Amino acid sequence: MRPGGRNLFLLVASALLLILPPAYLLVAERRSAASGPVEILVDYLKAAYARDFRQAYRLISSxxxxxxxxxxxxxxxxxxDGFTLEVGNKLAGWIQATPIEEKTIGERAHIKLKLKLPDANKLSGPLLDWDEERLNALSTKEQRALLQKLDQWSMEGRIPVIEGEQDFDLVKESGGWRLFLNWAAGIRLSFEARVNDALPLEVSWDQREFISRQDELFNVRLRIKNLSNREVFMKSLHRVEPKDMTEYLDLVECGLLLPTKLLPREEQEYSSTYLVRGDLPDGTKQIAVTYEFTNVP
Known part of the structure; x- marks a missing residue:
């Protein structure tokens, strides 16, 4: 698996194709501007669950x-992408969701869904630990066999599921209903690196500043290059400021948790996945994270 591989079981998105009461039965087709908020919500959740974030982005408010x-x-x-995306869509076909609350006032809508969806984490074993490179490298015959196995498990009621409820807000725009995520009220997070003078390392970030909502995953990527002609053995510590915010920023996945070795002139990319907890104290606007790199003797 690539460092910090994109694991579907880390998703907090809720659904793809939702199985709803008759009034809400939907097909996977392009929505018109006249589509209601529930239909647009389904399309957004479908794209988010499948990690088709380009499509999901189009359904977010302006x-x-x-x-x-x-x-x-x-x-x-x-x-x-590729077969991994196809597997995600396969699982999504078995998601169930029922609107248990729907309030629409003018150009604002609030919807609460009861969700039942496949537990992709528990399926990670037969799905190659959601290693995208390995899944996409399967032959056509192997891919077909894997999809057939999932179909069989579904018919036998062997697909593990998780259940819960989730609220969503939408706004009506000229192009139709769109998800309102309220990023303006999100937490601003910044990242920087400090390298011990004894380490000949160059650290660069793919992106250093983020805006994230609570209970929303985001990925941080950085590249580390060994500038020397000798092997480097290093470790990193993560410092959070203010310090009392440490317990509210969960490090879900990190490619640098263990000491890491770089060969002479070698460059590697690493990824970390974070989540700002939902119980973050009110009024928190900014969190700073520092990666401190030190030498391992």
Whole structure:
């Protein structure tokens, strides 16, 4: 697996094709501007679950999109492609969601869904630990066999599921209903690196500043280059400021948790996945994270 591979089981997105009461039965087709908020919500969740974040971005409100362009949004989350995306869509076909609350006032809508979806984490074993490179490298015969196995498990009721409820807000624009994520009220996070003088390293960030909502995953990528003609053995510590915010920023996945070795002149890319916890104290606006690199004797 690539460092910090994009694991589907890390998703917090809820659904792709939702199985709803008759009034809400939907097909996977392009929505018109006249589509209602539930239909647009389904399309957004479908794209998000499948990690098709380019499509998901198009269904986000213009107010949010002014704060974050498509390239940034996609880069923060990582997008599945190829057969891995097909597997995600396969699982999504078995998701169930029922609207348990729907309030529409003028150009604003609030929808609460009861969700039941495949637990992709528990399926990670037969799905090659969601290693995108390995999944996409399977032969056509192997891919077909894997999809057939999932179909069989579904018919036998062997697909593990997780259940929960989630609220969503939407706004009506000229192009139709769009998800309102309220990024303006999000937490601003910044990242920097400090390298011990004894280490001949060059550290560069793919992106250093983020705006994230609570309970929303985002990815941080950095490249580290050994500038010397000798092997380097290093480790990194993550410092969070203010310090009392450390417990509210979860490090979900990190390619630098263990000491790392770089060969002479070698350059490697690493990825970390973070989540700002939902119980973050009110009024928190900014968190700074520093990666401190030190030599391992």
């Amino acid at each position: 107010e949010d999109r002014r704060l974050k362009d498509e390239k940034t949004y996609v880069r923060e989350r990582g997008t599945f």
